[in-house]
Structure formats: C-alpha cells, structure tokens
Amino acid sequence: MSTWIQITPLQNIPLREGRCVTLGRKEIAVFHLPEKVLAIDNRCPHGQGPLCDGITTGTHVVCPLHGWKIDLETGMVARPDVPVGVKTYPCRVNSDGIVEINVAATQEAEVAA
C-alpha cells in the first residue's frame, strides 16, 4: 500500500499560497513555496484559525486571525513564544507535477498519541 496520496496538480496551489485539503477527517494545509511544498494541520493552535489562508513569510505562515506565526517545517509556533505546534506531513511533487502527501507516518503518530 502506497503511503503517498496524490493531492492535486501543483499549479492548483499558487506560488507562496496555501490550500486546504481534507483527507479522511483531517484538514491539511498545503503550501507551495519557491523551493518546496510543505504540509501541516490546517487549524491554528491558538484559536482554530485556518492556516491555509495565511500569508507566508519564507517557510513560515502567519495565521489570518490573530497573527500567530507557525514554522511550516517543524509545525512549531514561532511567535508568540509558546511551546506548542501543529502536525507536519511529508509532502513532495512527483514527476508528473502532482503534489503528494504522506499521511501514514502521521496517522501512526496520531494513533500512538
């Protein structure tokens, strides 16, 4: 069983923007950055703000509701200084230009949690 799920052609996510995709019951925000694609849980740890709608700054995104800043690579909150974070998901673009997410590892983490 392949753990990489095909999501959507890359051009559906404009450069430096995020889009939300629902996989099973998970809302995942996928970001198209100049060098890579990154995926995290869509809901902000502060108050459930939709992170896919945030403005990106480098490899961070700023929540549109109250400005918490989240590191897309680690999922950790970078501003304010609070030790919380969201889940990240391995993400890549395959040779056909399709964005793929690996949910398996995370699902395991989740079940284990």
Place this chain on the structure above:
Amino acid sequence: MTRKKLKQQLIVIGNGMAGIGCLEQILRHNHNFEVTVFGDETHVNYNRILLSSVLAGEKPVDDITLNPLAWYLEHKITLRLGIRVTSIDPTMRTISGDDGSVTSYDKLLIATGSKPFIPRIEGVEKDGVCAWRTLADTQWILNRTKPGTKAVVIGGGLLGLEAARGLQVQGCDVTIVHLRDRLMERQLDSTGGRYLRSKIEALGVKVLLEKSTAAILGNGHATGVRLTCGLELPADLIVVAAGISPNADLGKQAGLQVNRGIIVNDYLETSNPDIFAVGECTEHRGVCHGLVAPLLAQGKVLAATITGNRGATFEGAIPAAKLKIMGVDVFSAGSNEGGPGIETVKYEDESQGVYKRLFLDGGRLVGAILVGDSNDSHRYSEWLRTGANLSAKRRTLLFPDPIADNGDAAAMLSDADTVCGCLGVSKGQIIEAIHEKGVCTMAQLKECTRASTGCGSCGNLCMDILRAVAPNFEEETKKVLCKCVPFPQEQIKEMIRTQRMKSVQEVLDIYGNGIGCEVCKPALSYLVDVVNCGEHDEDRSTRFINDRVHANIQNDGTFSVIPRMRGGITTPDELRKIADVADKYKVPLVKVTGSQRIDLLGIKKEDLPKVWADLGMPSGQGYAKGVRMVKTCVGSTFCRFGTQDSIATGVELERRMENLFTPHKTKMAVVGCPRNCAEATVKDIGLVGQEGSWQVVVGGAAGKSVRKADLLITVSSTEEALAAAEVFFQYYRENANYLERTYDFVERHGIEKIRRDTVYAPDAIKEALLDRLTKSKNLSQDAWLERDNPINATQFVQIQPMEQPIMPPSPSYLRSSASAND
C-alpha cells in the same frame, strides 16, 4: 523701621504681540514691577500673523490666542481691555484713558503697533470698505463674505495678497488692484513678480497692475470702485491693504523724539528716560520694522534695559518675508536688487513655476528671492544672518545637498542658529528645553519655548531636533516599513516609480530580503498598485485573505458579505434578493451595519461566488483597505431642512471612488445641511451641504479615536465639491503611509499643507492628480466579478484530493476534533 520698597508701576500701552512679547521677557528677569496693560482691542493677546489663517478658514479664532486670561491672572497683571490711552503726561508721569481714568506710572512702555494706511480716495468712508489689521476686522470681513460676493483688494503686497486669498477661499470673486508694476514689489524683482502673478491668477484671483483707485462708488454702501483709468469694478466688499504707518501719535504728544515712528536707540530707550517703546510703533536706525521676529528681538533687549540690566543691544535685522498662501511659496530676504559688485545666481523653471535668485556680494549672501519653492528658505536666512563665506559652495547654492534631508538640516545647524524666525528661538534654546525641562513632544516645545507658534513653518525642523535630541521622543514619521524592506515608505514609492517595478516580489528581490512578511507584503501590494495606477502585476499571495476572496474573514474561518448599497439607498427588489440569499445559504446572521448597509455573516468560502451571483450586487469592499461607503442623509429630496441633494451627491461620490484601494479604509458621508445626520464631520471625507455651497471636510474619525474633520474648502457647486473630494482622495492615496487613516494623515501633514497641495495647488497639479485617479479607476473593477473569472482555479474552493487515504477506522475521540466545516 525701614519700609519695604514700594513696587514700581509699569504701564504697557498696547496689548499686542510686541508689547506682551516684551512683557513675557521682563517676567523672566528679577523685577520689581506691578504691571498694568492697556489695550484698545477687546481680545487677550493673540497671534496677529494668523489672522490670515482665520480669514482663510484654516484656523478657528480660539486657536490663535497667545496669552489666555489665566496668564495675566497668574502673573498678577492688571488688564484694561477696550480702553484707549488718549494722552501721556510725562511730567506728572500719568496716562489718561478714554474711559476718563488717569493712572500713574514709574516706567511706561509704548507698544501701540501700527495702523493701516488709508489712501485718500473719494468715498473711502463708505460702508463696505475696511482695512485689515485686527481680529475685529477679520470677523467683520468674514460676516460680509459669502460665495459669490464681489470683492476688491486695494494693494498687492503681502497683506493684500493674503487678504485676497482669504476672500477667495470664502468663495468671493476677488480682484486685486495694485499701483505698481508687480506684486510684492518691495520683496521681489520683476521676474519674481511675474511668477507670483501667474500663481495668484491660477488661484482664481484677478490681478490688475499699475492701476490706482480714484473713487469708491455707491450711495452710502459701496457698490464698486472706479479706477483712474476709468474702469469700474463692481464690489460689495473692498479691503484696503495699502500699507501701514506706525502709531506714534502718543509719543509725539508726550514730547518724545518721533520721526515716522518713535525713535529708539539700540537699548530701545526713547528720548525720555522713563519711557520705552517697542514694536511697530518704533523707528530704529531709520527703520520701522513690520515683522514679528525683529520686534520680539527688540522686546528681549528692552526687557534687559528696563529691569536694570542694560547691556544687550538691538542692531537691526535683515528683512525677511514669507507669503502665507497655500500653494504659493514666496520667500524674500535681504536685498532684492542687483547693483555694482553684486553677483546674482538664478534658477528658473517655467513649467514648474519655480524661480530663485540669490544676490551675492564678495562671496556672501545679501539677498534671496524664492518663488514656487521656498523649501530652502531656512538655509538662506541663516547665510544672510551669519554672513558665511559661500565661495566654496558656489556651484550648489541653489540646490540642497543631495543627501541632506530635513534631519540633516537640523544637524547642520549650530546652536546659535535660529530655528523659529517668528519668535526668535535658536536651536540651542530648544535643546536646552529638551534637556532641562524634559520636553519631548511638539506641544511641550511650543508651550515651553514658543517655537513654531508664529507662522508655524519651522514645525518640521523643530520635530527633527526633537527627534534627534529628546531621549523619549517617539519616532513616528521616518519609520521604515519593516525588517524585510528597511526603507521608509516614501522612499519605497520613489524606488517603485523610478525603477518601474510592477510587482511586490520585484521590490522584495531588489530592495529587500527576497522573502517579505505579513507586514510588508500587503503594504507593498498597495504601493505597487497606487504608483502604477493599477497597471501592476497583481500577486494575490501578497494580499491578506480578505483581499484574495473579497470578503471579511470571521473568527470561525467563514466570511461576511456586504454588498454595495451606494449612499445607503436600496430597493425592494434588492432587499428581496438579500432575503432569498439569506434563506438559500442559511446565513446565520443578517445585520444592518453601522454604515447604512446590510451584512450577511457566516458564509462559507466556497459559497461566496454563488452568493455574489445570486445577489447580483457589487462588492461593498467591507473587507478591504479601500473605499468603504458613502453614508447619506435624506437631504433636499425629502427633508424639510435639506439645502442640498445629499443622496444623489453621495451616490455619485461613491460611484467615482468605489473599487479602489486606499492606504487604509476610507469612509465617507454626504449630508444635506449642517445638522449632519449622516455624521459627515467624523468621516475620512465628508460633504456638508449648506445654503448655496458645500463644505468639503477631511480627516474626521469616530472609531478608535474621535476627531472632527478639518475644512478642506468651501465651494458653491456640487461638481466642485466632488472634484475637491477626488483631488484629496487621490492625494491621500499617493501620499499616506499604508495603514494610515486620514485622521492621522491629515494631522501629520497639517491641513494647510494638504490644502496647498490639493485644492489650492496650481491647476496642472490638480489635473495630474485627477488624471492618475481616472487611470486607476478605469483599470479597477468590481472584485466580485471574479466569481466568473477567478484569478486562480482554486481561489474560492477547497482542493479535492485526487485520492483518499485508506483510513483505518478512527477511534471515536478523533472525530470530535474534525473541522467545523465538515
């Protein structure tokens, strides 16, 4: 037992700027005076200079008071207002007032100023003719003016021009009749005069040169003037501004030496050891000074002399004058004529209306004329005062050092240099006030040193010094945008313009860190849009979510939809559609907003395009830093008090501006009469109708802070009112910092500068502003049309994955964490 020495009686005749200015200085010395002030005006000491601003509607009367009653009380000064001193008895050492009172003095200070010179013209005593010197004159004139009043100003000097301008702002149809071959001939050469004339004419004031008035026409009340050439001009109001003559009569009567004015020496002593004189009533070394700066300098010297500290001297002053008309920069100081041994350096740019001429004698500046651009006047004043040798600067005399902005100008001043020319405050005094009195705001500085309380033109320089020296000064204006693009917005705009940059990313790549953040990206988005008049490369990734989906994000990630309802006007059909949409999409809340329109709250992002299509109404931009709404009142359409058609005007105003972005949200209102039912005076732009005219007001607020809007201009037609609003609107778009509401913008620049740069700017400038507005407007469109043409296929939708993971049955506790949108 020795009796305590009795206090000496000091009487001041004249409650004006020089007399009270001197008294303020006397109070700083150790003195033994009991002071009485006689003034024949009925107002406490006020800033006469600013009568020009009162006449032009730029300042309310309350704002020009210099010494409130409390000041007199605090210093135990007996104030006798409305009493004219009629005679002095120097042997008995008494003075008599026109109220019959006789008061004795030990020391007498004459500060009676000047009176307007009224030429002997037939009929000059007729009702409707007046001079302009006092607050009472100003109020009298204001009571006589209304839009359309025909006015003639006799005299084209500084005062005449400022009078003409004030009258013109009040809506009068103004003609200046001037005897000489050029305006301001005492300050300008003939080329300067020519430039000035075209600027004055561009304001809509007619100028007749080399004409003299033969008679005032009319039976009892003036109806016009007849010139010696035979020409007759109809006029309901005639203001005589033909010069002034010192009020020296009392001095003459007291037996003092008097020529044109009361003669004083370098210590400000008259020929009688107990009598002193200061101000415009004096003549010093053959000169009667008529500007505040030298008069206040006299006051300082006299304060020393009269308190027994004789030593300081007044040695005259180089005449310097600045015209206080917005949009017409004129400065002249020192000599304004060539001559043997005098070299001149000139610069002229006819298309910009700029003319500069400097006069040099042996490498030193002896005179300067600046028309159209007087930004450098301060530098020239300093050179004139210090007599600095400028040989090394010869090539750049007319141009400021390229890197010298205002901040540097402040740094380049020495401590002795004068910053405030009106009140004679030096840089050193300002620094002293900062260090010793803890001054750290402009208001405190004014209070403490009086700097910038005259004509106010040194305000920026004062701010720069404060900024540089005051430890607690809060940096406001020169802030850089953010760490990613560390330049002030002004500079960024200039870079975008000159480098022809069209996208945010370009700016970030060339001048920034290449990345950008949530602060600079939306700001740069705005800047590339406004500088390119909408012809930029739109990049939605740099916009806040509201501007990607044209709706306001809510705390649960849903959106609100406010359709445009121009002027708050709707129809049964529209209301029906709104109701249908609310039903169809199960809209959780339908609310009438505080801005006369209807809000549908709680709509899912993916429903937005469908909702807009069903409504069939344009976007109200309720989410954007852009044009919000124009509120209107009923106005003349139905209201029994309505004087203007506020509804039609408001709808039109909204049409002309809608769909555009602005530095921050822009809210407007139009009301049909001063009852102001739609609160126009607390909006960013407001039109207030009154009988026969509109007031256009700007910079109002009633949100986080409450601020009454400033009057931009009063005009007689609706089209002019709309045009004034548009000119201001575009000026705000181009010059405000991103996220700066008009209430901060107007306060930062001051309404005077804004008026000068907008409604009173030369026509070419106004037209250029309007052209750029039209260009932006033509390229703008209703954002909700993107429902049919999304910028990106997934602009409003969630992405549907191409495949779903094969999920293990998830435990029930996970289900509760599922999203609200599921």
